[in-house]
Amino acid sequence: xxxxxxxxxxxxxxxxxxxxxxxxxxxxxxxxxxxxxxxxxxxxxxxxxxxxxxxxxxxxxxxxxxxxxxxxxxxxxxxxxxxxxxxxxxxxxxxxxxxxxxxxxxxxxxxxxxxxxxxxxxxxxxxxxxxxxxxxxxxxxxxxxxxxxxxxxxxxxxxxxxxxxxxxxxxxxxxxxxxxxxxxxxxxxxxxxxxxxxxxxxxxxxxxxxxxxxxxxxxxxxxxxxxxxxxxxxxxxxxxxxxxxxxxxxxxxxxxxxxxxxxxxxxxxxxxxxxxxxxxxxxxxxxxxxxxxxxxxxxxxxxxxxxxxxxxxxxxxxxx
Amino acid sequence: xxxxxxxxxxxxxxxxxxxxxxxxxxxxxxxxxxxxxxxxxxxxxxxxxxxxxxxxxxxxxxxxxxxxxxxxxxxxxxxxxxxxxxxxxxxxxxxxxxxxxxxxxxxxxxxxxxxxxxxxxxxxxxxxxxxxxxxxxxxxxxxxxxxxxxxxxxxxxxxxxxxxxxxxxxxxxxxxxxxxxxxxxxxxxxxxxxxxxxxxxxxxxxxxxxxxxxxxxxxxxxxxxxxxxxxxxxxxxxxxxxxxxxxxxx
Ligand SMILES: Nc1ncnc2c1ncn2[C@@H]1O[C@H](COP(=O)(O)OP(=O)(O)OP(=O)(O)O)[C@@H](O)[C@H]1O
Ligand SMILES: [Mg+2]
Numbered sequence: 001x002x003x004x005x006x007x008x009x010x011x012x013x014x015x016x017x018x019x020x021x022x023x024x025x026x027x028x029x030x031x032x033x034x035x036x037x038x039x040x041x042x043x044x045x046x047x048x049x050x051x052x053x054x055x056x057x058x059x060x061x062x063x064x065x066x067x068x069x070x071x072x073x074x075x076x077x078x079x080x081x082x083x084x085x086x087x088x089x090x091x092x093x094x095x096x097x098x099x100x101x102x103x104x105x106x107x108x109x110x111x112x113x114x115x116x117x118x119x120x121x122x123x124x125x126x127x128x129x130x131x132x133x134x135x136x137x138x139x140x141x142x143x144x145x146x147x148x149x150x151x152x153x154x155x156x157x158x159x160x161x162x163x164x165x166x167x168x169x170x171x172x173x174x175x176x177x178x179x180x181x182x183x184x185x186x187x188x189x190x191x192x193x194x195x196x197x198x199x200x201x202x203x204x205x206x207x208x209x210x211x212x213x214x215x216x217x218x219x220x221x222x223x224x225x226x227x228x229x230x231x232x233x234x235x236x237x238x239x240x241x242x243x244x245x246x247x248x249x250x251x252x253x254x255x256x257x258x259x260x261x262x263x264x265x266x267x268x269x270x271x272x273x274x275x276x277x278x279x280x281x282x283x284x285x286x287x288x289x290x291x292x293x294x295x296x297x298x299x300x301x302x303x304x305x306x307x308x309x310x311x312x313x314x315x316x317x318x319x320x
Numbered sequence: 321x322x323x324x325x326x327x328x329x330x331x332x333x334x335x336x337x338x339x340x341x342x343x344x345x346x347x348x349x350x351x352x353x354x355x356x357x358x359x360x361x362x363x364x365x366x367x368x369x370x371x372x373x374x375x376x377x378x379x380x381x382x383x384x385x386x387x388x389x390x391x392x393x394x395x396x397x398x399x400x401x402x403x404x405x406x407x408x409x410x411x412x413x414x415x416x417x418x419x420x421x422x423x424x425x426x427x428x429x430x431x432x433x434x435x436x437x438x439x440x441x442x443x444x445x446x447x448x449x450x451x452x453x454x455x456x457x458x459x460x461x462x463x464x465x466x467x468x469x470x471x472x473x474x475x476x477x478x479x480x481x482x483x484x485x486x487x488x489x490x491x492x493x494x495x496x497x498x499x500x501x502x503x504x505x506x507x508x509x510x511x512x513x514x515x516x517x518x519x520x521x522x523x524x525x526x527x528x529x530x531x532x533x534x535x536x537x538x539x540x541x542x543x544x545x546x547x548x549x550x551x552x553x554x555x556x557x558x559x560x561x562x563x564x565x566x567x568x569x570x
Pocket of ligand 2: 363406484
């Protein structure tokens, strides 16, 4: 894998992402890059489901939220180190996804999409009524939790660097899967599931596996993100709006490509920043996202990268 | 000759329609068995019952000595049973080579990606798609898509090929080429169960023929025997092509 230029490109980009705000000590830049990094993680992992396997996971944010809850619970109640806690969160959410996935992935098309919304809402309701996790008020961290890092300021930088690491891992995961037999099977499923099965692709197993794989890094990112915030509550953890935004980013950049979701995430983050600071538009962010999604699906279903590929077919080879 | 596929007493009902009823047939190793019958006779459904797309209501299917009744299609494919669809099913956004690579990766040999690509290239070239390897499958012509079905099935290196009307919609030249390809495939030792409407072709290619009508077996035998069977002639109701084809075949 390291003989190709692409993985190195990811590593260099991640280093720049991580080091530029650090050495310029620019907290403002860090915060906006952090948001972009989270978006890339969400969109990139969602791409494994939507772009590769062709299954629209509308409730994808459930992984992020659940990972956040498990992590913060372990940190506060069991005093587990946050990195270990986030890892446990990732593994646990992946395992649950594997179990759930085997069931709901029997549904196809819109039925699957609806079921995933149901999963997110059901988990949210469960958490609201789950006292050990603070019910509707959620879990708060005390400042003590940041001690292992030498204080809150340092902890924030650490979380930023770790999240950038997860972003790079997400991109590399997309790359590795796309260039593997597993990935070819997934893309075959996305194209024509029945034909794929007749060709020998173990469709049920592959779908459950990719659903589970697409849960891991977002769940870990949720742990680190909410640790950084110092608080997690059901509304913020299982926010369906963010699920939809992740879909918009993915479609904007180009579903099924590796760079597309990252490109879409960064563009969306920029656009969102402009909208939020523009007086008359700040309340219409989601409306605009919805309209954008409609326009993309209708006129440029391949997103930015798909459009570039069509414009210059030669870019298909190296601009994956 | 040993038996490769043994279909025993299978039936399938769709609501009020008995699509297949109590059908038995056998394909021997290295043999071409033709499956013919009027439109809606249940031929494609028989294929769906054999490769696990549907489970039969009655009966059993045995392949290479193993009971595969009700086994899911992907496992049947692994055992070395490949299929070319009547209604072409290209993986539209993938190239010709990638389509065939899927067949090779998940077929009988369960090849790793790099080797699968080599097999795929070889098979695509064998059926005459060698100059279109990087073309996106959805942009192929009908004849091209038919060939792709065949190449993709061959890439799995199957023991038995199910060919569902691979000649339909081809012009005379393309038909001749496809018939030659099918002969080559058989010569390479792969057994073939083929559904075909073009009587001339099926009569000259098949070692034996099974005739299906209203889901049940109407006749079975050599092309000559089948063509002379009065019941078969009645089922085709004045369709004299079957007679002409039989006379034309050696
Ligand atoms: N999934 C299904 N659900 C309901 N009915 C079906 C289904 N599949 C096939 N049938 C019906 O079963 C009958 C047999 O269909 P089948 O496709 O097997 O015929 P065929 O012999 O392949 O015909 P053709 O020569 O036109 O391809 C038809 O009446 C068809 O409408
Ligand atoms: Mg048919």
